[in-house]
Amino acid sequence: MPVAPPRPTDLPLTALRAFEAAARLGGFSAAAQELGVTPGAVTAHVKALEARLAARLFIRGPKGVELTALGARVLPEFTAAFDALGLAVHHLRAESAPKIVHIATLPALAQLWLSPRLPGLRAQMPGVEISITAMEAPPNLKRAPYDLSLFPGREGRLVAEEVIFPVCAPQLAARLTRPEDLADLPCLIDSAWAEDWQDWAAVAMPGTAFRPRGPVFSLYALAVEEAANGAGVLMAHGSLVAGHLARGQLVAPLPQRVRLPTALRLWSARSLKPGHPAERVARALRAP
Amino acid sequence: MPVAPPRPTDLPLTALRAFEAAARLGGFSAAAQELGVTPGAVTAHVKALEARLAARLFIRGPKGVELTALGARVLPEFTAAFDALGLAVHHLRAESAPKIVHIATLPALAQLWLSPRLPGLRAQMPGVEISITAMEAPPNLKRAPYDLSLFPGREGRLVAEEVIFPVCAPQLAARLTRPEDLADLPCLIDSAWAEDWQDWAAVAMPGTAFRPRGPVFSLYALAVEEAANGAGVLMAHGSLVAGHLARGQLVAPLPQRVRLPTALRLWSARSLKPGHPAERVARALRAP
DNA sequence: TGAAGAGGCTCAGATTTCCTCACCCTAGAT
DNA sequence: ATCTAGGGTGAGGAAATCTGAGCCTCTTCA
Secondary structure (H helix, E strand, O other): OOOOOOOOOOOOHHHHHHHHHHHHHOOHHHHHHHHOOOHHHHHHHHHHHHHHHOOOOEEEEOOEEEEOHHHHHHHHHHHHHHHHHHHHHHHHHHHHOOOEEEEEEOHHHHHHHHHHHHHHHHHHOOOOEEEEEEOOOOOOOOOOOOOEEEEEEOOOEEEEEEEEEEEEOHHHHHHOOOHHHHHHOOEEEEHHHOHHHHHHHHHHOOOOOOOOOOOEEOOHHHHHHHHHOOOOEEEEEHHHHHHHHHOOOOEOOOOOOEEEEEEEEEEOOOOOOOOOHHHHHHHHHHOO | OOOOOOOOOOOOHHHHHHHHHHHHHOOHHHHHHHHOOOHHHHHHHHHHHHHHHOOOOEEEEOOEEEEOHHHHHHHHHHHHHHHHHHHHHHHHHHHHOOOEEEEEEOHHHHHHHHHHHHHHHHHHOOOOEEEEEEOOOOOOOOOOOOOEEEEEEOOOEEEEEEEEEEEEOHHHHHHOOOHHHHHHOOEEEEHHHOHHHHHHHHHHOOOOOOOOOOOEEOOHHHHHHHHHOOOOEEEEEHHHHHHHHHOOOOEOOOOOOEEEEEEEEEEOOOOOOOOOHHHHHHHHHHOO
């Protein structure tokens, strides 16, 4: 006659993780995004946790949530614990498959920057598999299973400056000799980098109220293709159109180039051991 | 067009916990017990983990499992991480309900030792709720949600010595004047403490090959009741029959008493802050 | 030598947990 | 006033998780 409740159910790990993410990121939506679930799921987890503890962890406000004193007191401990767990998982992965390097990056960078460099990388380090995952925002490297993260930003090891300038198909170049000509040409806009046009115009056409008009793309690589097809002028990131420029598919008729405050940067969660495949990949990417 | 796999499923926390428990305890069955699930569930978790990592974590042997080099390398990190998590949960519980003290103990101790002391405890600290959970084996206090653990053992703060001696109903006492008389009387046996008879006989009847005969009980409290009913002789733990002896429901006809190497001991996971309810309960139990 | 037991594996089926979807609500911004 | 951002709800379904019974292997012990 064993004396044991059917399941001596401790606090559910998933709910704790949801709480930690929500508390650390300051919102349920942000947590949902990090965890890859819908906000409703986070709401439910936190609610379940609070119900079980019979105590509030967040104060619900109309413009978001805020930690209660209780929540704030315990958050650091949970963050540290989940960080340790994430690190342990990282090490487990690294030890069990030391020959695979996982890289997280933007879709545009994956296609236009990383992809052309892959053959060289593969040749340089045979036996090492390079896996690339595209995502819209940099992952939390302490949690998500990536070795390297390549994104525009201000932190991390510099890989390439971000220099932007207008490009178009060669047959369109004749119609684009001065910045003012842009008003008469369709401007291809990438939805994620919509501000590029303003950033460039602010420097290249100071004093002018320039508003680009043209089709919007959610995939930068698609915009590049359309530009090469002659659909209009694209605000190009230098490092992403180098191939098209070299092959003559695109040309840059205007001399004005603008350096963005962010640059293409690479970073990794843990300090990479020299000689480790991930470290070798990082080094190779930094010095192309 | 968000670029995200349906669920960027990281390693499942539950499976990691199963691995950690199995590795730390040296077996799937032991892990299953600690986690409160069947061994099959642990098997499945570990298998899933290994499949996903494409690496073995355990070497399966006929008499159990053994960690692989990989498993052994990562175990300490996981243990530390889950310990930290368990501690964080402990603190969360303590902060959110500081007035509840959870005690884990044996069923027999709960009924026969703790229960009589509860009214006094409650009177001594009004407003503090004392919750008692009975279980067969001491819980892992770093993981399970208990503040105090009361079990026979060699570690922890001494609460009471374990002294054993035969007892019976008063009407049976006349037939029990010498240890040898035990051969002619039914000996009530508690399945969990079956060795008590041997331990006592080894000291009280040296040289004799004594084997108790009689009904076996899985619940010590039941055996005590049966002894009081005159069903036979029970090998009593002194601190558990004090009440029955005082009320005359049981008597101890033989003078031989044996002190067990284990004693009733109390311990807690974290260092208790003076003034904290759990600490006050612990102090009260130690000095009755 | 052979029975019993410990420890683990497997598979089907059941249960619980977890998540999504669609919708509502609120307050501040446009 | 409408829009947007952030959160809450409840139904329904998908997926993770657990159980249970039976099998296997090796060891122990009688």
